[in-house]
Amino acid sequence: MRIAVGGFQHETNTFAPTKADYAAFAQSDSWPALQRGPALLTAFADMNVPITGFLDAAKADSQTLLPLVWCSATPSAPVTDDAFERVMGMMLEDLAAALSTGLDGVYLDLHGAMVTETYEDGEGEILARVRRMIGSDIPLVASLDLHANVSQRMVDEADALIAYRTYPHVDMRDTGVRAHAHLTGLLSGLPRQAKAFRKLDYIIPLTAQCTLIEPARHIYAHVAHLDGKMLGNGEVSVTSFATGFPPVDISMNGPSVFAYADTQSAADEAAGELADMVTACEPRFVERLWSARDAVAHAIATSSDAGGPVVLADTQDNPGAGGNGDTVGILREMLLQDAPLAALGVLYDPQAASMAAEAGEGASITLSLGAKTGGADEAPIEETFEVAKVGSGNFLATGPFYGGSHMSLGTTVLLRKGGVHVVVSSRKAQCADQEMFRHVGIEPSRLRVLVVKSSVHFRADFGPIAREVLVVESPGPNVADLTRLPFRHLRKGLRITPLGPAFEG
Ligand SMILES: [Zn+2]
Structure with a gap:
């Protein structure tokens, strides 16, 4: 059996400040960079990504895989027309080549919540263009994120849409396996x-x-x-x-x-x-929903040196939902209330990370920290911090959500003031893996107050060590x-x- 495989993933927050341009899809973040050609078949090994599960299952069945393009960008405002048309141009060019050599089925690793400058139903448009090229007889199966905003058009154009069943998404790879089983069923006699x-x-x-x-x-x-x-x-x-x-x-x-x-x-x-x-x-x-002030006070009052941290979800600035990961509302409260054994991750501020790295470990540095991208109406924190650690930002994620992903967050530093620690990165990433703290020397389970820029995915890795989880309403574009x-x-x-x-x- 000859199966074309590709993917085009974006989760669009139409209220977010920054659009996803072509560069956002071309570069790597917590997932690989744009893949095309034979490299696509090996780029996802051992990762928790749908296409990994699909490829593994297809290889185990000795099916012939015809790579299309696969790419993803961090959630943000709509996908630019330029990015959408360039990626679809690649996908359809590769699909035409696959068709000319003989094609039995198509699998696409999609998100299901893509909005572009032109199309409110991004995936409906992707599936319709692919369907137009392959005709009605070749089965087309797509896996979707649990956060898909599904349309009738998507259902009409695909033979099957199969969504994740977990949030945190620990079954992304398994969903690819299920999509493979369904497509293979359609190719071998399932009516x-x-x-x-x-x-x-x-x-x-x-x-x-x-x-x-x-x-x-x-x-x-x-x-x-x-x-x-x-x-x-x-x-x-x-x-x-x-x-x-x-x-x-x-x-x-x-x-x-x-x-x-x-x-x-x-x-x-x-x-x-x-x-x-x-x-x-x-x-x-x-x-x-908790206010930042009440949540920090509650965490300080109810935690102790043992028994794990109270975890505060800074959901409105979740980079996994269109936030820029740089708002400082909860950090300001942590400093004001002088929170003990406290850490926040991951704050996106390439300028501060670079200045701190240049100053070096042990240096004292006065910074204007965070709130630089305009994602929320607030000012940066002007404060003097100790540079406690300087890291490369390259490390292997070990938790159930990101597990196996090679993180590349750019220069990443740990800043400290009193008991308050901040992990500052040069690239945006949703904080959903304990290694994001360990990379710069913080052991999350020993903390009392732990703030993560995430809505739910953090629960997979941080839930087991959390004394309690509070969802906090602090500035950010992912309005709770x-x-x-x-x-x-x-x-x-x-x-x-x-x-x-x-x-x-
Ligand atoms: Zn999702």
Whole structure:
């Protein structure tokens, strides 16, 4: 069997300050740089990325792999038309070459929440262009992030869409394996699958979507339970619940369920069961948000030198959701309240990192720290810090989320004032791996107050050492209280938060 494989990943926050240009896709970050040609087949070895799982499974089955292009960029404002058209140009050029040598199926590693300057449904456009080239007979299967804002067009253009089932996303690789099994099934006799798709009526805040906690935990248990289930006289092949990516001002914002089965009635029934379950869970998706002041005070008051840190999620500045990773609201509170055994990571400030590295370990340096990119309305912190450690920013991630990824954060330094430590990097990255602290000499489990620029992914690696987790509302573009976002293009009637106000248009 001859299968073309590629990917084009972006999670777009239409309220974020910086667009994703071609350079953002070409360079490496926490994931590899743009890959094309034979290098694509080996670039993802041992990583927790969907295409890794797909490639491993295909190689184990001795299938012939025809590489297209694969690239990703850190979440941000929409993808520029230039970047979208250049990447799609490569993908379709490679696909045409694959078609000319004979092609049985196509797998794409997509996110599902891409918005471009021109297209609000980025993946719908990607899938439609690929479909137009391959025709209706060649199966096209795509894996999606759990945060996909799925459209009817995406469902129509793909033979199957298969989303992650965990947040933190510890099953990205496994999702690639499941996509491979489904595509291989379609190529070896599984009847063409009926599809069912349902959009839900309320947006779920990111921090409430975590699958380690209820109610998402039991919904995903039911998603897994439906695999291979007979409903009436039809067998369900695969179902997904995509919780959606909220900070996006488009009509297709919001959670969805999609199901595939031998018969239309089985697909409808599976999607209906899941949709009913998500609808019934609406009150349980409501979540408390802390102010920076209260959260830092609570962490200091309730922690001790043993028993692990109180972990504060700086969700609004999460670089995994369009933040620039450089706001200082919580850091200011840590300094004001003189937090003991406290650390924050990862603060993006290449200028400060470079100045501190130049000054050298042990130096005392007065800096204007953070808040330089304009992602939030606040001023940098003017303060004198000790340069406690200077690191290269290159290290291997070991936690369940990033595990196996070779991080390249550029010059990374540890600054210290009293008990407050700040990890400052030269590239943006969501703080979801303990190595991000260990790289500059901090052991997270020994801290009392630990602040991470992340919404949920940190829970995979930091959850086990956390005494308690607080979700904090501090400046940043990934607005946690969604009713504060100036939405204008949602579909009428969609509730902006669970049990919250409906969008009126
Ligand atoms: Zn995601």
